[in-house]
């Protein structure tokens with residue numbers, strides 16, 4: 382079995398994504414990338430997170446060819462590939478329809494620096510790309526263009542759809558999706574109560590510096 386550890390991670394973190402309320406039903410999908418072999422393990426299409434076992438995970442290359450697996454891959458495989466092609470340090474991608482990030486996506490608003498929890502994204506404004514039909518190459522191309530236009534961002538909002546983000550590993554990618562959902566929730570609540578005041582670009586720059594020495 383190719384990428385066994387990655388397949389197990391996708392099952393484990395799929396459950397976490399679901400339990401954290403970041404996804405409902407079978408929405409959302411996760412992947413892990415192995416740059417040494419150019420292979421991506423990605424969640425199968427339309428199977429519940431608690432019904433998925435490691436053998437349901439599909440192994441593909443970044444051109445969309447299935448290398449191993451009996452299931453159909455997530456319909457958003459091209460979207461995941463876009464991150465690995467445009468972010469050489471990306472090793473995991475998490476895509477969710479989390480309610481607050483998706484609320485901002487429905488408003489076609491970027492996630493802004495209403496809280497420093499945004500900083501894991503690498504930017505002080507997570508871009509929101511125009512609406513494109515889910516599961517299409519056109520959506521992957523639209524997100525690719527945003528990744529080129531915003532070279533520091535690890536996350537993109539997709540209008541009337543949801544959030545997608547990458548990190549150097551699955552645990553970090555999941556944590557980033559949680560942090561961005563929190564930030565989006567605070568932004569939306571602040572928008573309901575008034576006009577959010579944003580952390581300045583300069584203050585965010587010092588937060589990015591602090592982040593380098595944060596944690597264990």
Ligand SMILES: [Zn+2]
Nearest residue numbers: 409515542543
């Ligand atoms: Zn989606």
